[in-house]
Amino acid sequence: xxxxxxxxxxxxxxxxxxLTVYCNSSSVFSSLQWYRQEPGEGxxxxxxxxxGGEVKKLKRLTFQFGDARKDSSLHITAxxxxxxxxxxxxxxxxxxxxxxKLTFGQGTILTVHP
Amino acid sequence: NAGVMQNPRHLVRxxxxxxRLRCSPMKGHSHVYWYRQLPEEGLKFMVYLQKENIIDESxxxxxxxxxxxxxxGPSILRxxxxxxxxxxxxxxxxxxxxxxxxxxIYFGEGSWLTVV
Numbered sequence: 118x119x120x121x122x123x124x125x126x127x128x129x130x131x132x133x134x135x136l137t138v139y140c141n142s143s144s145v146f147s148s149l150q151w152y153r154q155e156p157g158e159g160x161x162x163x164x165x166x167x168x169g170g171e172v173k174k175l176k177r178l179t180f181q182f183g184d185a186r187k188d189s190s191l192h193i194t195a196x197x198x199x200x201x202x203x204x205x206x207x208x209x210x211x212x213x214x215x216x217x218k219l220t221f222g223q224g225t226i227l228t229v230h231p
Numbered sequence: 232n233a234g235v236m237q238n239p240r241h242l243v244r245x246x247x248x249x250x251r252l253r254c255s256p257m258k259g260h261s262h263v264y265w266y267r268q269l270p271e272e273g274l275k276f277m278v279y280l281q282k283e284n285i286i287d288e289s290x291x292x293x294x295x296x297x298x299x300x301x302x303x304g305p306s307i308l309r310x311x312x313x314x315x316x317x318x319x320x321x322x323x324x325x326x327x328x329x330x331x332x333x334x335x336i337y338f339g340e341g342s343w344l345t346v347v
Contacts, residue, residue: 150335160274160322217279
């Protein structure tokens with residue numbers, strides 16, 4: 118059974134601070150996705166990383182996939198109150214019946230105070 | 232493009248009743264997945280379907296739960312004789328037949344089932 122450990126579980130910071138969320142596993146994934154979920158809504162895809170060592174930037178968000186494709190991180194620069202939400206990492210393995218079968222981390226609840 | 236459409240968004244059932252949750256995938260998507268998010272828990276994979284075929288149901292409870300994706304119409308997740316422990320958010324996701332960007336799936340807004 119593949120597991121994804123996400124940390125920290127809760128993060129409360131002031132506006133303007135930087136933060137990093139980690140997603141770790143002992144298993145290799147062919148790709149990893151990061152989602153953001155608002156209360157009462159479904160997860161919204163932020164990014165997919167597929168290559169070991171890959172770094173993707175989305176405005177103030179930087180996503181990194183570990184060289185061994187077992188871990189990932191999400192770094193937010195100069196956090197804003199609008200960044201508040203639940204951040205989820207999810208790993209998948211390509212091919213066969215595993216396609217689209219995601220293993221989710223427990224999530225990080227981020228609160229950014231004005 | 233319309234996103235993944237789920238209905239109902241909220242459903243209340245008494246213990247012992249049946250719950251039917253419907254999902255229409257994004258246009259052009261032929262793969263449908265169902266996930267469940269229990270209170271205080273993360274999202275868990277339930278089942279993966281293509282048109283008229285169940286590909287992987289390894290996450291489905293052995294009893295009372297079933298899923299289908301008929302040739303015409305939406306995918307349906309059916310829960311018979313619901314119990315309080317079935318109260319959760321049920322999310323449908325879809326993906327295209329071929330996805331060159333790397334296993335990207337898109338989620339609907341969910342159906343919140345409450346069993347009273």
